[in-house]
Amino acid sequence: MSVPSDAGAASLEPAGIAAHLRHFVRRHLALVGMPALLILALAFTVLIHPDFGSFDVQSLALGALPLAMAAAAQAIVVLSGGIDLSVGSVMAVSNVLAASTMQHASFPQSLGLAILILIAGALQGAANGIIVVLSRIPDVVVTLTTGFIWGGVALLILEKPGGGAPPQFLDLAAGSLISLWVPNALILLVAAVAVVWLPVSRSRLGLLIYAVGSDRIAAFRSGVGVQRTRILAYVVGGLFSALGGVALTMTTGIGAPLAGTYYTLSSVAAVVIGGVRLSGGRGGLVGPVIAAVLLTLIPTDLIFLDIDPNYGQVIQGTLIVFVVMIGGFVSVLQSRK
Amino acid sequence: MNEISSLLDISGIAKSFGSVVALRAASLKVRTGEVHALMGANGAGKSTLVKIMTGVFPSDAGTIILDGVARSFRSPAEARKAGIVSVYQDPALVPDLTVAQNLRLAKVPLAEVVRWLADLGIDRLDLRAYIRDLPYPILRLIDLARALASEPRLLLLDEITAALSADLAGKVFEMVRRRREQGHSVIFISHRMAEVSALCDRATVLRDGVTVGVTDTAHGSEERIVTLMLGTEIAKAIPKSLREKPEPAPSGRAALEVRNLRCGHLLQDVSLSLHPGEVLGVAALEGQGQEELFDCIAGMRRFDEGAILAEGAELRLRHPADAIAAGLVLVPANRLQALLQQRSIRENVALPMFRELRSWGPVAMKAERARVESAVKRLQIDTRAESELRRLSGGNQQKVVIARWLASGFRTLLCFDPTRGIDVGTKRQIYALVRELAATGAAVLLFTSELAEIPLACDRAIVLFGGRVVAELPASGADEATLLRAAHGLASSVEAYA
Numbered sequence: 001m002s003v004p005s006d007a008g009a010a011s012l013e014p015a016g017i018a019a020h021l022r023h024f025v026r027r028h029l030a031l032v033g034m035p036a037l038l039i040l041a042l043a044f045t046v047l048i049h050p051d052f053g054s055f056d057v058q059s060l061a062l063g064a065l066p067l068a069m070a071a072a073a074q075a076i077v078v079l080s081g082g083i084d085l086s087v088g089s090v091m092a093v094s095n096v097l098a099a100s101t102m103q104h105a106s107f108p109q110s111l112g113l114a115i116l117i118l119i120a121g122a123l124q125g126a127a128n129g130i131i132v133v134l135s136r137i138p139d140v141v142v143t144l145t146t147g148f149i150w151g152g153v154a155l156l157i158l159e160k161p162g163g164g165a166p167p168q169f170l171d172l173a174a175g176s177l178i179s180l181w182v183p184n185a186l187i188l189l190v191a192a193v194a195v196v197w198l199p200v201s202r203s204r205l206g207l208l209i210y211a212v213g214s215d216r217i218a219a220f221r222s223g224v225g226v227q228r229t230r231i232l233a234y235v236v237g238g239l240f241s242a243l244g245g246v247a248l249t250m251t252t253g254i255g256a257p258l259a260g261t262y263y264t265l266s267s268v269a270a271v272v273i274g275g276v277r278l279s280g281g282r283g284g285l286v287g288p289v290i291a292a293v294l295l296t297l298i299p300t301d302l303i304f305l306d307i308d309p310n311y312g313q314v315i316q317g318t319l320i321v322f323v324v325m326i327g328g329f330v331s332v333l334q335s336r337k
Numbered sequence: 338m339n340e341i342s343s344l345l346d347i348s349g350i351a352k353s354f355g356s357v358v359a360l361r362a363a364s365l366k367v368r369t370g371e372v373h374a375l376m377g378a379n380g381a382g383k384s385t386l387v388k389i390m391t392g393v394f395p396s397d398a399g400t401i402i403l404d405g406v407a408r409s410f411r412s413p414a415e416a417r418k419a420g421i422v423s424v425y426q427d428p429a430l431v432p433d434l435t436v437a438q439n440l441r442l443a444k445v446p447l448a449e450v451v452r453w454l455a456d457l458g459i460d461r462l463d464l465r466a467y468i469r470d471l472p473y474p475i476l477r478l479i480d481l482a483r484a485l486a487s488e489p490r491l492l493l494l495d496e497i498t499a500a501l502s503a504d505l506a507g508k509v510f511e512m513v514r515r516r517r518e519q520g521h522s523v524i525f526i527s528h529r530m531a532e533v534s535a536l537c538d539r540a541t542v543l544r545d546g547v548t549v550g551v552t553d554t555a556h557g558s559e560e561r562i563v564t565l566m567l568g569t570e571i572a573k574a575i576p577k578s579l580r581e582k583p584e585p586a587p588s589g590r591a592a593l594e595v596r597n598l599r600c601g602h603l604l605q606d607v608s609l610s611l612h613p614g615e616v617l618g619v620a621a622l623e624g625q626g627q628e629e630l631f632d633c634i635a636g637m638r639r640f641d642e643g644a645i646l647a648e649g650a651e652l653r654l655r656h657p658a659d660a661i662a663a664g665l666v667l668v669p670a671n672r673l674q675a676l677l678q679q680r681s682i683r684e685n686v687a688l689p690m691f692r693e694l695r696s697w698g699p700v701a702m703k704a705e706r707a708r709v710e711s712a713v714k715r716l717q718i719d720t721r722a723e724s725e726l727r728r729l730s731g732g733n734q735q736k737v738v739i740a741r742w743l744a745s746g747f748r749t750l751l752c753f754d755p756t757r758g759i760d761v762g763t764k765r766q767i768y769a770l771v772r773e774l775a776a777t778g779a780a781v782l783l784f785t786s787e788l789a790e791i792p793l794a795c796d797r798a799i800v801l802f803g804g805r806v807v808a809e810l811p812a813s814g815a816d817e818a819t820l821l822r823a824a825h826g827l828a829s830s831v832e833a834y835a
Contacts, residue, residue: 210431210438211438211439221425222443223414223443281431
């Protein structure tokens with residue numbers, strides 16, 4: 001067959017290693033860029049605070065763990081073309097459930113309870129997904145409302161901060177098994193993402209989530225079960241939210257019914273900064289998780305710099321605007337070629 | 338009579354969307370090993386029928402019998418399993434996934450698709466390329482190859498040759514013929530009459546949601562198909578033209594001139610000139626580039642090549658505001674695009690005047706009110722429901738759009754299907770208004786999907802086909818039959834008039 005004159009020009013055969021590398025960087029921009037950004041931020045932190053030691057790494061990992069889980073939860077739902085504003089509330093419910101039931105439990109019992117709580121989180125996600133798909137009410141409205149409900153439930157379970165968990169359970173996150181520089185929280189984070197996300201992203205479900213988030217109609221016509229996929233994305237999201245809630249119990253040692261609310265908007269922030277397109281279909285999980293670590297680092301750095309850490313929120317908001325703006329510019333440039 | 342092994346037998350299909358009836362009684366019989374054309378003018382119900390056949394949405398009534406078994410498909414995936422696969426006009430490919438991922442999505446073997454692509458003339462394609470980075474013709478061929486790889490017994494091709502170069506279209510035709518030889522069936526939807534008579538065995542013609550005839554497509558059957566599409570109404574007395582005097586000779590500088598405009602893959606090369614006091618009709622079937630043409634002139638979309646001139650000066654149209662400043666204003670088919678539904682008539686009419694009325698003192702308010710009211714009165718807009726626009730009828734809303742431009746001033750009115758979904762009485766009023774505006778020196782470019790309206794309101798008409806102007810006729814020669822023939826690319830019968 002000969003190559004047709006005009007249309008055949010679309011054959012885009014990459015040539016050589018350089019092209020492969022370009023291809024990889026282009027496809028996994030967040031995968032290359034976000035770690036680089038994190039290393040820069042850490043280098044800056046060491047620069048302004050030369051005493052930065054293993055203890056600081058520990059507290060950074062502990063602080064970042066719940067937000068990283070929230071970011072993962074949000075990322076999956078956003079990738080599927082939705083949004084979940086109940087992430088923080090599901091985390092709060094899981095947090096207080098864990099703290100109130102594990103208070104007098106043994107370590108093995110608390111592990112079993114944790115699994116039950118994760119299942120409950122997945123069910124809360126399923127409820128979100130089913131309501132969004134069946135009622136056709138916009139996802140923002142549905143998840144904002146269910147978030148309101150779960151927030152109330154969290155207060156019913158535990159009126160004020162309290163409860164607890166067995167010390168061995170807390171050590172899962174707080175200790176450092178391998179070396180002082182590799183906190184357990186970090187291992188836990190990598191493990192959770194690897195155990196839940198890798199199978200999903202490598203399987204058909206991952207492909208379906210990207211397809212539905214990218215173009216729902218084209219996906220439907222390709223024979224994809226769009227509604228089922230959207231619900232499943234919320235289920236996986238709910239699972240990660242619950243993981244975030246349990247992580248909150250691990251890192252703080254107590255249950256706090258109102259602590260979760262901070263995480264809803266921060267998870268959206270991490271998703272945007274981590275290179276996931278808010279309209280869905282583009283991005284991954286590694287970007288948002290690293291962005292969560294970055295966002296946790298900001299208030300720490302502000303303290304080191306003797307600036308009111310409350311500026312953290314201002315910086316976080318500014319970052320979001322910048323990232324969204326840059327994304328907009330890039331797509332305008334691409335469309336003009 | 339033709340009971341020889343019907344593969345697909347569809348009958349009595351009806352479908353309504355709210356109050357709009359898309360299909361009333363559609364039937365379609367496709368034999369095994371046949372290439373069958375599905376024909377019909379705009380809005381005849383072709384795409385609705387295709388979507389019902391492939392399970393995109395269910396029908397309200399009627400039966401679909403495939404191989405002697407009554408079926409109803411709840412999703413495209415179900416239809417695919419039964420062997421019915423469609424290649425839609427907009428490719429069913431997900432933009433943010435690679436070619437390979439899209440193929441996995443539809444569960445078709447990669448190697449098969451690659452083989453089919455080579456067959457269709459694409460033998461070098463990076464499967465890791467993102468769909469969003471590939472040109473439209475390639476996407477259609479990927480979509481087609483993917484459909485073929487799932488070994489369909491019945492393949493639906495919706496305007497497959499649109500935007501394909503001649504050599505690629507030739508490859509597609511070869512493929513269709515080979516499938517027929519192998520005993521597979523193809524339903525072929527095309528506005529190009531020449532392709533239909535060259536490729537197809539029989540044609541089913543739809544008109545207003547009803548199957549009005551089935552005919553062989555042997556050479557010379559074009560006239561019969563056009564007659565079927567038109568129906569008997571054409572015999573009815575043609576309503577008297579609203580033009581007061583016959584075709585004023587265009588003189589002086591053109592109010593609007595378009596030179597070799599190209600935009601996207603649908604608008605290829607269109608030139609036209611429009612003089613003050615003239616109404617130029619644009620006739621075209623769906624998707625021949627008319628939307629792009631109007632969008633480009635109105636500054637809603639940037640064009641790739643060509644030039645747009647107003648009163649002899651080339652325009653830089655980067656924003657609708659640029660077009661409005663140059664005196665080019667658009668009346669779109671979808672009134673929701675132009676109006677603020679929850680605001681009053683007055684606010685809607687005054688909206689574009691904000692440019693001029695800078696001071697909001699009492700004097701300016703008074704001037705504004707006077708201009709708005711005179712425009713509203715002139716168009717006889719029903720003002721009983723003045724406070725909220727959404728309570729007005731479609732026709733009255735369309736008048737508000739025109740009143741707005743009357744109040745703010747314009748030189749060229751671009752009407753894109755202004756009477757879509759409007760009752761007959763208001764339609765007449767709107768066309769009378771268009772004539773009146775032209776009589777006062779305005780230029781009007783008018784696209785309407787109802788071909789019969791063109792000789793009523795226009796001085797001259799151009800016909801678009803495949804993104805090019807294929808015919809230019811005086812109003813006296815632009816009857817519905819002539820326009821329909823030209824709009825299907827039947828050039829020969831047009832030359833007699835031109």
